[in-house]
Amino acid sequence: MIGTTEMIIIGIVAVVLLFGASKVPQFARSLGQAMGEFKKAKREAELSYKKLEESIMDSEEEIPKAKVKAAAKAKGEGVNIKEVAAYMGIDTEGKTEDELKEEIRAKLETSSKSEKG
Numbered sequence: 394m395i396g397t398t399e400m401i402i403i404g405i406v407a408v409v410l411l412f413g414a415s416k417v418p419q420f421a422r423s424l425g426q427a428m429g430e431f432k433k434a435k436r437e438a439e440l441s442y443k444k445l446e447e448s449i450m451d452s453e454e455e456i457p458k459a460k461v462k463a464a465a466k467a468k469g470e471g472v473n474i475k476e477v478a479a480y481m482g483i484d485t486e487g488k489t490e491d492e493l494k495e496e497i498r499a500k501l502e503t504s505s506k507s508e509k510g
Contacts, residue, residue: 395403409417475485478493481500485493 408420412420474490474493474497478485478497481497483493483496483500
């Protein structure tokens with residue numbers, strides 16, 4: 394049986410016979426460049442795969458945080474009272490959050506009474 398070493402020697406002899414001794418260095422150079430490009434592409438693919446994997450893991454960690462924030466907003470927690478009051482046309486200057494909450498409740502009650510009546 395012919396082993397790996399013998400196959401390599403036969404390949405080198407075949408290249409020398411086919412292309413001539415002057416073309417062997419050029420052939421070896423192009424083979425080396427091709428191997429370098431292949432390794433470079435492999436590294437880039439591995440890096441992009443790692444980045445994709447990290448972005449997926451980050452998004453999976455953010456989903457529970459977003460759910461907690463959404464639940465807090467649904468309960469009325471984490472809402473900027475001053476922004477809500479300003480949106481409703483209530484003067485927010487110099488007032489505490491509790492005062493603003495009371496004014497918002499009062500305004501909501503009067504608007505719901507006027508809609509019913």
